[in-house]
Amino acid sequence: MSISNELILNALRKVNDPDLHKDLVTLNMIKEININNNDVSVVVELTTPACPLKGKIEEDCVAAIKNEIPDVGKVQVTMSAKVQPSLTQKMNQLLPGVKNTIAVASGKGGVGKSTVAVNLAVALALDGAKVGLIDADIYGPSIPTMLGINNKPRIYQDPVTQKMLPLENYGIKVISIGFLIDDDAPVIWRGPMASGAIKQFMSDVHWDELDYLIFDLPPGTGDIQLTLVQTIPLTGAVVVTTPQEVSIVDVKKAVSMFKRVNVPVLGIVENMSYFIAPDTGKRYDIFGTDGGKKLAEEFSLKLLGQLPINQKVREGGDNGKPIVFSQPDSEQANKFMEISRNLAAEISKNNYNLSAPKIEISMGD
Numbered sequence: 001m002s003i004s005n006e007l008i009l010n011a012l013r014k015v016n017d018p019d020l021h022k023d024l025v026t027l028n029m030i031k032e033i034n035i036n037n038n039d040v041s042v043v044v045e046l047t048t049p050a051c052p053l054k055g056k057i058e059e060d061c062v063a064a065i066k067n068e069i070p071d072v073g074k075v076q077v078t079m080s081a082k083v084q085p086s087l088t089q090k091m092n093q094l095l096p097g098v099k100n101t102i103a104v105a106s107g108k109g110g111v112g113k114s115t116v117a118v119n120l121a122v123a124l125a126l127d128g129a130k131v132g133l134i135d136a137d138i139y140g141p142s143i144p145t146m147l148g149i150n151n152k153p154r155i156y157q158d159p160v161t162q163k164m165l166p167l168e169n170y171g172i173k174v175i176s177i178g179f180l181i182d183d184d185a186p187v188i189w190r191g192p193m194a195s196g197a198i199k200q201f202m203s204d205v206h207w208d209e210l211d212y213l214i215f216d217l218p219p220g221t222g223d224i225q226l227t228l229v230q231t232i233p234l235t236g237a238v239v240v241t242t243p244q245e246v247s248i249v250d251v252k253k254a255v256s257m258f259k260r261v262n263v264p265v266l267g268i269v270e271n272m273s274y275f276i277a278p279d280t281g282k283r284y285d286i287f288g289t290d291g292g293k294k295l296a297e298e299f300s301l302k303l304l305g306q307l308p309i310n311q312k313v314r315e316g317g318d319n320g321k322p323i324v325f326s327q328p329d330s331e332q333a334n335k336f337m338e339i340s341r342n343l344a345a346e347i348s349k350n351n352y353n354l355s356a357p358k359i360e361i362s363m364g365d
């Protein structure tokens, strides 16, 4: 029996994307098929390079082709990816090349929101995505320090568009409100300055093409946060919390705020979930147990992951070397990678569900 494209496609119809619940052929993910004698090579295009199930889908494709076509020789499956734009982004004329905009928010300060935003951004870039990060935390813009960029760097202009060029480090593009706002500016001035600056970050910065643009919002749910989430055309939000009761009370307010302005909450990150003593290996639940997990269950949200308290994470922030980049084999880096992949999968699912044509079932008379 000679091997044809049709035979291969029939085999790949048996492989489902576990997140999108459809087969790869229906999802239009098979981009190339090459047949050389009995050897077959296939290129599969996923909806994100940070797909947590990449390895499984690849194995399933190889198995399906070998099962359905017993005569086949060597089978090679190459995984590629093209991130799809969210519906809000398709309508966003300020950021035409940006496919998804994600806010990282928290109910209260000090829970590790900026640490999570930085490590998620770098993790997505390490997986091959094009990533930008906007530090919109007017109370304490800490992103430049965490990325090893000095506080008032020189900003250059793009010679063609005349727009500001974002800075780059660890494979991500970054702009911080700290570059524009005077450190001594009183807090009452910061609100109007923040909204103005955020708009400028979208209209006057040459972001070029980005798969994910992440906003590190100020903590809390006051007027400034509300103005920002109404100003930024968001794909969705990630809410960071500790497991502690006082943090959970505030995080509920953050979830409600996003609901009120119709921004999907893509998931909860529970930070500082536990501490493993390096000398004894004993676990301590310093801020309580599973507070973020229970909150996610209560609001039917995805728990993107639980991160331990770890000295190397803090040191990475202070030294401007995010742990996902500087110690990629550490357990903490793996947790951040897992969370960023879960987030990328949630974005893909949301974008697919919102853009998929709805099947109308007409009821007969």
Ligand SMILES: Nc1ncnc2c1ncn2[C@@H]1O[C@H](COP(=O)(O)OP(=O)(O)OP(=O)(O)O)[C@@H](O)[C@H]1O
Binding pocket: 106, 108, 109, 110, 111, 112, 113, 114, 115, 116, 137, 140, 142, 218, 219, 271, 272, 307, 308, 309, 310, 311, 313, 314, 315, 317, 318
């Ligand atoms: N998992 C962790 N393990 C150890 N230290 C952490 C962890 N997460 C955050 N930190 C540290 O806790 C402090 C607060 O973190 P971060 O600045 O990210 O919080 P934030 O919520 O953005 O705060 P703010 O309200 O000031 O914006 C920092 O010193 C950071 O290095």
